[in-house]
Amino acid sequence: MIFPTVGVNTLTDYKGHSLLPERDAEQRPVLEIQGLGIDFGGLTAVNDFTITLGPTEISGLIGPNGAGKTTVFNLLTKVYQPTRGTFYLDGKDTAGMNTVQVNQAGIARTFQNIRLFDKMTVEENVKIGLHRDIHYSLGGALFHTPFYRKAEKRAHERALELLDIFDMADFAYAQAGSLPYGAQRRLEILRALATDPKVLLLDEPAAGMNPSETSDLMEAITKIRDTFKICILLIEHDMNLVMGICEGIAVLNFGQIIAKGTPQEIQSNPQVIEAYLGRKKEA
Amino acid sequence: MNTLMKMTKSNMNQYKRSALWSYGITIAGFVIVSIMVSAGLISNSLQGQLVPICAYISLAVSLNLVVGISGELSLGHAGFMAIGAFSGVIAATLFQSLPFLWVKLVIAILVGGLFAGVAGVIIGVPVLRLRGDYLAIVTLAFGEIIRNVLNVIYVGLDEKGLQVSTSMDGIHLSEQGSMILNGPMGATGVTKLSTFFAGFLLVMFTLFVVLNLINSKHGRAIMAMRDNRIAAESVGLSATNFKMTAFVTGAILAGMAGALFALNYSTVAPVKFNFNTSIFILVFVVLGGIGNITGSIISAAVLTILPEALRQFSDYRMLTYAIVLIIVMLATNNPQLKALTAAASKQFKAKFSRTRVYKRPQKADEEMGGTK
Ligand SMILES: Nc1ncnc2c1ncn2[C@@H]1O[C@H](COP(=O)(O)OP(=O)(O)OP(=O)(O)O)[C@@H](O)[C@H]1O
Ligand SMILES: [Mg+2]
Numbered sequence: 001m002i003f004p005t006v007g008v009n010t011l012t013d014y015k016g017h018s019l020l021p022e023r024d025a026e027q028r029p030v031l032e033i034q035g036l037g038i039d040f041g042g043l044t045a046v047n048d049f050t051i052t053l054g055p056t057e058i059s060g061l062i063g064p065n066g067a068g069k070t071t072v073f074n075l076l077t078k079v080y081q082p083t084r085g086t087f088y089l090d091g092k093d094t095a096g097m098n099t100v101q102v103n104q105a106g107i108a109r110t111f112q113n114i115r116l117f118d119k120m121t122v123e124e125n126v127k128i129g130l131h132r133d134i135h136y137s138l139g140g141a142l143f144h145t146p147f148y149r150k151a152e153k154r155a156h157e158r159a160l161e162l163l164d165i166f167d168m169a170d171f172a173y174a175q176a177g178s179l180p181y182g183a184q185r186r187l188e189i190l191r192a193l194a195t196d197p198k199v200l201l202l203d204e205p206a207a208g209m210n211p212s213e214t215s216d217l218m219e220a221i222t223k224i225r226d227t228f229k230i231c232i233l234l235i236e237h238d239m240n241l242v243m244g245i246c247e248g249i250a251v252l253n254f255g256q257i258i259a260k261g262t263p264q265e266i267q268s269n270p271q272v273i274e275a276y277l278g279r280k281k282e283a
Numbered sequence: 284m285n286t287l288m289k290m291t292k293s294n295m296n297q298y299k300r301s302a303l304w305s306y307g308i309t310i311a312g313f314v315i316v317s318i319m320v321s322a323g324l325i326s327n328s329l330q331g332q333l334v335p336i337c338a339y340i341s342l343a344v345s346l347n348l349v350v351g352i353s354g355e356l357s358l359g360h361a362g363f364m365a366i367g368a369f370s371g372v373i374a375a376t377l378f379q380s381l382p383f384l385w386v387k388l389v390i391a392i393l394v395g396g397l398f399a400g401v402a403g404v405i406i407g408v409p410v411l412r413l414r415g416d417y418l419a420i421v422t423l424a425f426g427e428i429i430r431n432v433l434n435v436i437y438v439g440l441d442e443k444g445l446q447v448s449t450s451m452d453g454i455h456l457s458e459q460g461s462m463i464l465n466g467p468m469g470a471t472g473v474t475k476l477s478t479f480f481a482g483f484l485l486v487m488f489t490l491f492v493v494l495n496l497i498n499s500k501h502g503r504a505i506m507a508m509r510d511n512r513i514a515a516e517s518v519g520l521s522a523t524n525f526k527m528t529a530f531v532t533g534a535i536l537a538g539m540a541g542a543l544f545a546l547n548y549s550t551v552a553p554v555k556f557n558f559n560t561s562i563f564i565l566v567f568v569v570l571g572g573i574g575n576i577t578g579s580i581i582s583a584a585v586l587t588i589l590p591e592a593l594r595q596f597s598d599y600r601m602l603t604y605a606i607v608l609i610i611v612m613l614a615t616n617n618p619q620l621k622a623l624t625a626a627a628s629k630q631f632k633a634k635f636s637r638t639r640v641y642k643r644p645q646k647a648d649e650e651m652g653g654t655k
Contacts, residue, residue: 077517103519115514117507121297127500128507129518134500138528141499142492148499155500173297195518 028091030055030106030231031199035085036075037255045071046255049085053248055198058225058232060242062266063252064276069235070112072252073201077109078102090198104132106198110188110205112235118177122168125176125187126159129194133158162190166220181208186217193224200224202234206241214238218245239277243267251276298498304577305490309340312584313483320479329591336587337482338364338544341489343567343583344576345536348493350565351574352502353529354509355411356419359426360564363534364541365433365556366402367395371542372470372551376440376463379474388476392485392542399538402429403531411526426561433553438464469552470545477547485543486580489536493576496532505529570611 029052036049046068053059061069074080076087078099086095089105097105108129117125127134134155140148163169166186171179176187185205192200205221206214218241225232236242242249243263251259251266253275259266266272316333319325346360374394378387406425413421437453439446441460448454451466464470496502504525507515512522545551567586571578589607593600614620 079513079517099513099516100519100521103517109517111514111517115511115517117510117514119510120503120506124503128503128515128520131500131504132519136500138501141501142495144495144499152499191518 027055029053030090031076031087031233032091033076033085033087036072036082036087037084038071038075038080039083044255046075046252047084049075049252049257051250051257051260053199053231053233055231056225056229057247058221058234058245060246060249061233061235061252062237062239062242062249062276067252068255069252070203071255073109073203073235076102076107076199076201103195103197106196107201108192108195108197108199109201110185110192110203112203112207114181114184114188116176116184116188116191118175120176121173122163122176122179122187123156123159123172125191126162126194127155129191130155130158133194133196159194162194165190165193165224182210182213185209186220189224193228197230199231199233202232202236204235204237206236206238214241217241221245298494301575301577302490302494302498305494305580306487308577308580309483309486309490313479317479328594329588332587332591333479334477334482334547335544336584337479337486338540338547339564339567339587340486340580340583341540341543342537342564343571343579344486344489344493345533345540346564347568347571347574347576347579348496348529348536349533350568351572352493352497352509353505353526353533355526355530356415356422357530357533358419358423358558358561358565359406359429360533360537361556361558361560362426362429363399363402363537364544364560365429365553367392367399367538367541368545368551368556369433369436369464369470369553370398370538371395372473372545373438373445373463374542375474375476375546377445384476385481388478388481388543388546391476391546392539395542396535396539399541400531400535402538403534404527407527407530407534411523411530423558423561427558430553430556433464433469433556434467436464437462437466467553469550469555471550473546473549473551475547475549477543482543485539489540490576490580492532492536496529497576501525501528566608570608 031053033049033051037047038045049072051059061072063069071080075082078094078097078101086093088094089102089107092105094102094105117128120128134151136145136147136151139145140151160169160172163172166183166189168183168186168190171183176184179187185208189200189202189205202221206217209217221232221234222245224230234242234246246263249259249261249263249266250257251269251272258275259269259272261269267277316325320330320333342360342364346357349355349357349360371391371394375387375391378390381387381390406422410418410421410425435449437448437451439454439456439460439462441457443457446454446456454462456462461472497506504515504520505528507518507520508522508525516522541556563586564583567583568579570586571580571582586608590600590604593603596603
C-alpha cells in the first residue's frame with residue numbers, strides 16, 4: 001500500500017480545517033481526520049467529521065450528551081470501523097487498521113467508563129501499557145533469564161517514573177480496582193501514556209473529580225504535553241478545564257461539527273451557546 | 284484525598300509470594316509423604332495413588348493456566364492428557380533399550396509434551412477465535428474426537444520399525460514384534476517407569492513454568508486480555524497471540540502429565556481420558572479457586588485421595604464424594620463464611636505482613652454516582 005505523504009496540498013488542507021491554523025503551521029499535522037462518519041442502523045451518530053491536529057496541541061471536543069463525542073474516539077481507535085471517511089496519523093492512512101494496529105501506530109486513549117485491569121496492581125496496569133517496550137522472549141519469561149530480570153527491572157523503574165507524574169508511586173502495589181475514582185482515571189491516563197503515543201485521547205478525564213483534583217489534572221495534562229511533546233484531544237463537560245487548557249476546540253451536535261476555533265471564539269459563538277453552553281447554564 | 288490514598292509499599296510482589304506458597308506446599312507434601320512411606324504409614328492402595336496425584340496436580344495447575352489465568356473455559360483437557368499418554372508410551376517402548384529408567388521416562392514425558400503441544404496449536408487456532416460457551420463446547424468436542432481417534436489407532440513395533448494402522452489387520456509384525464497400542468484396549472504391557480519422585484519433579488516443573496509465565500510480560504498480557512479485552516487492545520495487545528501462548532503451554536504440560544500417568548500402569552485404555560476426566564480436572568480447578576495455583580495443588584491432591592479414603596463406605600463411596608464436593612462448594616461460596624475468612628486473613632496480614640489492602644473510601648463511591 002502506498003501511504004500518501006503529506007505534501008503541499010495536504011498542508012493547505014491542514015490550514016483549512018485546522019483548529020489552530022497559526023500554531024504548528026510549519027510542522028506537519030499529526031492527525032488529519034477527513035470526513036469521518038458512522039451510521040448505526042438508521043442513526044447517523046457521526047457525520048463528516050473533519051479536523052486536523054498539530055503534533056503538540058491540546059484540543060477539546062465538546063457537545064451535549066449523545067452528540068457523538070465518544071463515538072469519534074471509538075472511530076479513531078477502530079473500536080468501530082467508519083462508514084465514511086478516514087484519518088491519517090503522521091501522514092499514514094489508517095484505513096483497514098484495527099484497534100491494536102492503531103495503538104501501535106501511535107494513538108492511545110482512556111475510556112469514559114473506566115476500563116482498568118481491576119484485579120491487577122497499579123504498577124502492572126502501567127507495565128501492560130509498556131508491554132511493547134519490554135524486550136524478552138517467551139523463553140526468557142518461562143525461565144526468568146538475566147534478560148528477563150534486566151528488562152523487568154527497567155520496566156519497573158519506568159512504571160514508577162510514569163506513576164510519579166500523578167504522585168502515585170506510593171501505591172504501585174495497590175489493586176487498581178480498589179483505587180478511588182479520580183485515581184483510577186489518572187491511572188488510565190498513565191497506562192495510555194506508557195504505550196508512547198503520538199496522540200492521546202482522553203474521554204472525560206475530569207468526570208467524578210472534585211475541583212481541586214480537576215485543577216491538578218489541568219496542570220498535569222499541560223505538563224504531559226510539554227514533557228512528551230504529544231498531541232492531546234480531550235472530551236470534557238467541565239468548561240473550566242476545556243477553556244483553561246485547550247488551544248483549539250471543536251463542538252459536536254447531533255454528530256455534526258457546528259463550530260471550530262479558539263476558546264474565545266467558541267465561547268462567543270451563538271450557535272454553540274444555543275446548542276450547548278447556554279443550555280448547560282440553565283441546568 | 285491524598286492522605287487517604289497513602290498506602291504502604293509491599294516489598295515483594297504478589298506473584299512471588301503466592302509462588303513461594305505453591306513451591307513450599309509441594310515440597311513439604313513430598314517430604315512428609317516420603318517419610319510416611321518409608322515409615323510404613325501409608326497403605327499400599329494409597330501408595331499406588333501417589334503418581335496419579337502428581338499427574339492430577341500438574342493437570343489441574345495447567346488447566347488453571349487456561350481457565351483461571353487466560354479465562355477460557357476449556358473442557359477438553361483430558362484430550363491433551365491422552366495424546367501425551369499414548370505418545371509417551373510409544374516413545375518409552377521405542378527407547379526401551381536405553382540404559383537408565385529415568386532417561387526413558389524423561390524422553391517419554393518430553394515426547395508426550397511435544398505431541399500434546401502440537402495438538403494444542405492445531406486445536407487452538409480455530410478454537411481461540413470463539414468466545415465463552417462456544418469455546419467450551421468446541422474444546423469438549425475436540426477432547427472427545429481425540430479419544431475416539433485413539434480408539435481406532437493400532438501401533439506395533441518390530442525390528443523393521445513402527446507400524447501404524449486404523450485396524451488390527453493393517454499391522455503385520457514379525458516374530459519378535461509386539462503391539463504397543465491396541466485401539467480401544469489402549470496400551471498393554473507397558474513397562475512401569477513413573478515414580479513418586481519423578482511425579483514430584485514434574486509438579487515442580489509445571490509450577491515453575493506456570494508461575495514464571497504469570498509473572499512476566501506475557502502473563503500480564505494474558506490476564507489483561509481476560510480482564511478487559513477492549514482495554515488490552517487499546518494498549519496494543521492482540522488477543523489471539525496471548526490466548527494461544529496460554530492454551531499451548533497448558534496443552535504441553537497436560538501432555539507431560541499424561542505420559543507420567545500412563546507410565547505408572549501396565550495397561551492404559553483411551554476410555555480413561557474421557558469427558559469425565561476433563562470434568563474432574565476442572566472440578567479441582569474450581570474448588571481450589573479459579574486462578575489460584577496453590578488452591579489447585581491442594582484440591583487435586585485431596586480430591587484424588589478422597590475416593591480412596593472413603594473406601595470404607597464401599598457402596599456409598601461416590602455418593603459421599605459428591606456430597607463432600609457439594610458441601611465444600613457451598614462452604615466456599617457462602618458469603619458469611621467468606622466474610623469470616625476474609626476478616627481472619629486481614630487480621631493475620633495486619634499482624635504479620637507489611638502489606639495493606641487498600642479500601643476504597645466511601646466518598647469515592649458517592650462521587651462515582653455523579654457521572655455515568
Ligand atoms: N454501538 C452503538 N450502537 C448504536 N448506537 C450507538 C452505539 N454507540 C453509540 N451510539 C449512539 O450514538 C450516539 C452518540 O453517542 P456517544 O456515546 O458518542 O455520545 P457522547 O457525545 O459521548 O455523549 P456523552 O457526553 O453522554 O458521553 C448516541 O445516540 C448513542 O446512542
Ligand atoms: Mg461520551
